[in-house]
Amino acid sequence: xxxxxxxxxxxxxxxxxVANARSNLVDDVSFSLQPGRTLCIVGESGCGKSQTAxxxxxxxxxxxxxxxxxxxxxxxxxxxxxxxxEKQRIRGDRMAMIFQEPMSSxxxxxxxxEQIAEAVRRHRGVSNSVARARALExxxxxxxxxxxxxxxxxxxxxxxGMRQRAxxxxxxxxxxxxLLADEPTTALDVTIQAxxxxxxxxxxxxxxxxxxxxxxxxxxxxxxxDEVAVMYAGRIVEIGATQDIFDDPQHPYTIGLMSxxxxxxxxxxxxxxIPGRVPSATDMPDGCRFASRCPFRIGICARTPELSxxxxxxxxxxxRAPIEETYLQPQEAQPA
Amino acid sequence: MLSFxxxxxLIAIPTVLLISxxxxxxxxxxxxxxxLALAGExxxxxxxxxxxxKYRLNDPLxxxxxxxxxxxxxxxxxxxxxxxxxxxxxxxxxLPVTIQLAVMALIIAIVIGVPAGIxxxxxxxxxxxxxxNILALSGxxxxxxxxxxxxxxxxxxxxxxxxxxxxQPFLDDPLQSIRTMLMPAFVLGTGLAATLMRHxxxxxxxxxxxxxxxxxxxxxxxxxxxxxxxxxxxALVPIVTVVxxxxxxxxxxAVLTEQIFTIPGFGKLVVDAVFNRDYAVVQGIVLCTAxxxxxxxxxxxxxxxxxxxxxxxx
Ligand SMILES: Nc1ncnc2c1ncn2[C@@H]1O[C@H](COP(=O)(O)OP(=O)(O)O)[C@@H](O)[C@H]1O
Ligand SMILES: [Mg+2]
Numbered sequence: 124x125x126x127x128x129x130x131x132x133x134x135x136x137x138x139x140x141v142a143n144a145r146s147n148l149v150d151d152v153s154f155s156l157q158p159g160r161t162l163c164i165v166g167e168s169g170c171g172k173s174q175t176a177x178x179x180x181x182x183x184x185x186x187x188x189x190x191x192x193x194x195x196x197x198x199x200x201x202x203x204x205x206x207x208x209e210k211q212r213i214r215g216d217r218m219a220m221i222f223q224e225p226m227s228s229x230x231x232x233x234x235x236x237e238q239i240a241e242a243v244r245r246h247r248g249v250s251n252s253v254a255r256a257r258a259l260e261x262x263x264x265x266x267x268x269x270x271x272x273x274x275x276x277x278x279x280x281x282x283x284g285m286r287q288r289a290x291x292x293x294x295x296x297x298x299x300x301x302l303l304a305d306e307p308t309t310a311l312d313v314t315i316q317a318x319x320x321x322x323x324x325x326x327x328x329x330x331x332x333x334x335x336x337x338x339x340x341x342x343x344x345x346x347x348x349d350e351v352a353v354m355y356a357g358r359i360v361e362i363g364a365t366q367d368i369f370d371d372p373q374h375p376y377t378i379g380l381m382s383x384x385x386x387x388x389x390x391x392x393x394x395x396x397i398p399g400r401v402p403s404a405t406d407m408p409d410g411c412r413f414a415s416r417c418p419f420r421i422g423i424c425a426r427t428p429e430l431s432x433x434x435x436x437x438x439x440x441x442x443r444a445p446i447e448e449t450y451l452q453p454q455e456a457q458p459a
Numbered sequence: 460m461l462s463f464x465x466x467x468x469l470i471a472i473p474t475v476l477l478i479s480x481x482x483x484x485x486x487x488x489x490x491x492x493x494x495l496a497l498a499g500e501x502x503x504x505x506x507x508x509x510x511x512x513k514y515r516l517n518d519p520l521x522x523x524x525x526x527x528x529x530x531x532x533x534x535x536x537x538x539x540x541x542x543x544x545x546x547x548x549x550x551x552x553x554l555p556v557t558i559q560l561a562v563m564a565l566i567i568a569i570v571i572g573v574p575a576g577i578x579x580x581x582x583x584x585x586x587x588x589x590x591x592n593i594l595a596l597s598g599x600x601x602x603x604x605x606x607x608x609x610x611x612x613x614x615x616x617x618x619x620x621x622x623x624x625x626x627q628p629f630l631d632d633p634l635q636s637i638r639t640m641l642m643p644a645f646v647l648g649t650g651l652a653a654t655l656m657r658h659x660x661x662x663x664x665x666x667x668x669x670x671x672x673x674x675x676x677x678x679x680x681x682x683x684x685x686x687x688x689x690x691x692x693x694a695l696v697p698i699v700t701v702v703x704x705x706x707x708x709x710x711x712x713a714v715l716t717e718q719i720f721t722i723p724g725f726g727k728l729v730v731d732a733v734f735n736r737d738y739a740v741v742q743g744i745v746l747c748t749a750x751x752x753x754x755x756x757x758x759x760x761x762x763x764x765x766x767x768x769x770x771x772x773x
Binding site: 182184219241294 | 669688766769
C-alpha cells in the first residue's frame with residue numbers, strides 16, 4: 124500500500140445523533156480506506172457500527188437518527204451532503220451493502236432473480252434479459268448450486284447461507300468499488316460462516332472491491348482485515364493495521380476485548396471480562412466514554428482523549444496509553 | 460391453484476347446507492303466518508287452507524325442508540308468495556343492481572383509501588398524515604343517511620349534476636347507469652375508504668420499517684419503486700383481508716343506501732320479503748348471500764396465494 128495513493132473513502136468527524144438526545148450516538152468518527160482493502164470495524168453490540176455504515180449509505184432511520192456533522196469523501200465527493208438523486212445513483216452501483224439478517228433482508232414476495240436484476244437494470248439501463256443473465260452469472264459466482272433454478276425461487280425456498288450468498292450476489296452485481304458488510308455471518312451456522320467469509324475474500328480479490336466489514340468477532344477480524352477500527356460507545360478508540368493491533372493492543376478496551384477471545388488471548392487472561400456496562404447511547408458521559416469501566420482511570424479521563432500515536436505503531440484514544448503489560452491483570456498475581 | 464380452489468369449494472358445500480338448515484328453521488320459528496299476509500283482508504278459512512295446501516305448508520317441517528333444498532339444488536328456489544314470480548328471477552333482477560352499487564362503492568373506497576393510507580404512512584407525523592386521519596375519522600363518523608341526503612340536496616337539487624334517485628340498467632346505457640349510481644356508491648364508499656385507509660396505513664407503516672425495504676433502498680431504487688414494488692406488494696396481504704371483511708359491511712350498507720336513493724335493489728327485496736313473510740324469498744336471499752360470502756372468502760384465499768409466495772406450495 125502506498126500511503127500517498129488517494130483513499131477511496133475518507134470519513135472525517137462523522138457524528139450521528141438521535142433527535143433530542145444530549146450526546147452523539149456516533150461521535151467524531153474518522154477513518155479512511157484505500158481501494159481494494161478491508162477495514163474491520165469491531166466492537167460490542169450497540170456501539171454504533173451499523174449506524175456508521177448506514178449513514179455512509181444514506182440509509183439512517185431519520186427521524187429520529189440524523190448525521191450531525193462530518194464528511195465522507197467517496198472518490199472525492201461527500202456522501203453525506205449529496206442530494207437524494209445522486210445518492211441513489213451511487214448506492215447499489217459504486218457502493219453496496221449487505222446486512223446481518225439474511226432472513227428478513229430479502230423481499231419475501233419477489234423472486235431472487237428479479238431482486239438482483241432490478242439493481243442491474245436500475246444502474247446500467249439494460250434490458251430485462253441482459254439483467255437476468257447478469258443475475259444468473261452472479262448467482263453462479265457466489266456458488267449457489269442450481270443457480271438457474273434459484274433465479275425463479277423465492278427467498279423462503281433458500282437456506283440462510285444461500286440467502287446470504289444471494290445478498291452478496293445482489294450487492295456485487297454492479298461491480299461496486301466499496302462493499303459495506305454489516306455482520307454478514309453473525310446469523311449463520313459456524314460452518315456456513317467460514318464458507319461465506321471465504322467466498323467474500325475470494326470475490327474481493329477477484330473484483331478488487333474495497334470492504335468495510337463490521338463484526339464483533341475478533342476471529343473474523345484476524346482472518347479478513349487489513350486494518351481495524353475498534354469502536355466503543357460510538358467512538359473509535361483504537362485504529363491501525365491489523366497486525367499492529369493484535370500484536371500491541373493499547374486501549375484498555377481493546378485489551379479487554381482480546382482477553383475475552385479464547386483463541387487469541389493468553390491463558391491467564393482468558394477469563395477476564397470487562398466489568399460494568401456500556402453507557403446509554405443517548406446519554407453518554409463527558410470525557411472518555413470507557414472511563415466508568417476502566418481499571419486505569421485517572422483524573423484526566425474526564426476530558427475526551429484524541430486519537431494519537433503514543434506507541435509508535437498505530438493510533439489510540441487513551442490518556443494512559445500505552446499501558447504496560449505488567450499492569451494488565453490484577454488477578455494474574457494470584458495462582459490459578 | 461385450481462385444485463386449491465376446487466378443494467375449497469368442496470369444503471364450502473357442507474357449510475352452505477348447514478346455513479340452509481339454519482335459515483329454514485329460524486324462519487319457521489318466527490311468529491306470523493305467511494298465508495295470512497298473502498290472503499290480506501280475506502280470511503275465509505277455506506281459502507287459507509287451500510293456500511296452505513298449495514304451498515305445502517301442511518307438510519312436516521323436515522319434508523318441507525328437503526323439498527325446498529332439493530329444488531334449490533336444481534336451481535329452483537320456489538315462488539314468491541307475494542308476487543308469484545320465481546324467487547330466482549326476483550334475485551336475478553335485483554342482484555345485479557346491488558352488485559353494481561357494491562362494486563362501484565368498493566372501487567371508490569380502494570381508489571381513495573389505499574393511496575391515502577400509503578401517503579399518510581410514508582409521510583407519518585406530517586400534516587398530510589394528520590389531514591388523512593382527520594378525513595378518515597370524519598368519513599367513519601358521518602352517518603351514511605345524512606351524507607346521502609346532503610349530497611342529494613347539493614349535487615342533485617341545487618347543482619342538478621346527477622340524478623337524485625332511480626336506476627338505469629348497466630347494459631342498457633352504461634354511462635347513464637354509472638352516473639345514476641355515482642352518488643350512492645360514493646356515500647357507501649367513503650365510510651369503507653376510511654376503514655381501508657387506516658388499515659393500509661398501519662400495514663404500510665410496518666412494512667416500510669422492514670429490512671427488505673432498507674435493502675431495496677440500498678440498491679439505489681427510486682422511492683416510488685421502493686414504496687410500490689417493495690413495500691405495497693407486501694402490505695397487500697393484510698389489505699386484502701380487510702377488503703374481504705368489509706364485504707359484509709358493504710352489503711349491509713348497500714341495503715341502507717338503496718333506501719336513501721330509492722334504488723330497486725336487493726335491499727328493497729329483502730325488506731319487503733321480511734315484512735310480508737315471503738319465506739321463499741327470504742330463504743333464497745340468505746342462501747345467495749351466504750354463497751356470495753363464501754365465494755368472497757375463497758377469492759380472498761386465492762388472492763393470498765398469488766400475493767404471498769410462501770403459501771403457494773403449502
Ligand atoms: N431508530 C433508533 N432510534 C434510537 N436509537 C437507535 C435507533 N437505531 C439505533 N439506535 C441506537 O444506536 C445505537 C447503535 O446502534 P448500532 O449502530 O445498530 O449498533 P451496532 O454496533 O450493534 O451495530 C444503539 O445503542 C441503539 O440503541
Ligand atoms: Mg449492528
